[in-house]
Amino acid sequence: MSTTPDDIDRMAQDIVRHHATTFAGFAPQPTPASDTQEPVYQAALQACSTLGFIAADALCLARAWQARTQRTGQFSAADWPDDPRDFGLRLRNGPHVFAACPMQLGLYAVLPDATWVQRMAHAGVPTVQLRFKSSDPAAIAREVAAAVQAVRGTPARLFINDHWRAAIEAGAYGVHLGQEDLDALQLEDLQTLRASGMRLGVSTHGYAEMLRADALGPSYIALGAVFPTTLKAMATAPQGLGRLAAYARLLKSYPLVAIGGIGAEQFAPVLATGVGAIAVVRALLNAADLDAEAQKLMELMAAALR
């Protein structure tokens, strides 16, 4: 007996009913055109769009729902897909595998200059990032070299945001690149970066970007923005804790970093999703007593990961 459009609607409604609470707060999105007649795929595409996933992410989820149904021989509306096999993830088995970093990067301070990097590394923050926004090559080289010097003698791992050539030059621990940064990279650049032994962290904001990141075999994957942030204009809505938990289940074999709008009050619920690190900007930069705030955030992290 063939599946009718009403059957597909019923399956989609069943998915939405099971997951509406977890993924509450997102405006329904238009359902993208389906490139297959497969009923599970169509139902999942419709449901995930209703739940507010953007087209690129709803398509990934529909493929995964369909792949799992095929793999297990059973359609389940109740279980959100979170098996890497159903998404075709490579999990660091692909051709571009970057050097490993610890699963728990801990408190991750994203900082505007080398002076800040020095202060936070000496306060004991385990992971720091120089996020120095400049297009002046001499200023970039100077600041990156100063940041590398600033962490000397401390155990802090230093990631350089954006400026990957300067990071290689100065001998940083790793680099952090976003989706637009990846767009600007040639294959040879990726090869150069990997061959340098630098760790690579990649920003993601949903399923399609997570799949793109996974194909590179990065050292860690950043997930955000979890909550609204005023620090950076985001192209995607704040993802919230429900999505963050689903992303963390799917990517549990990677070191994961949550970022965006996270302050002390959110540390426990964010860490409960399974991520091993929280990246913060304003929570540190706006603190009245910087060193005390860094200690407090590190203690919150240790308590939650204990």
Ligand SMILES: Cc1ncc(COP(=O)(O)OP(=O)(O)O)c(N)n1
């Ligand atoms: C840990 C971490 N996560 C995300 C970002 C953002 O990177 P990107 O999307 O490239 O944006 P810019 O920071 O370059 O404006 C980050 N820097 N660090």
Ligand SMILES: Cc1ncsc1CCOP(=O)(O)O
């Ligand atoms: C750089 C960046 N990328 C995603 S959110 C963000 C800013 C996070 O800043 P804050 O912790 O102050 O919200």
Ligand SMILES: [Mg+2]
């Ligand atoms: Mg960037």
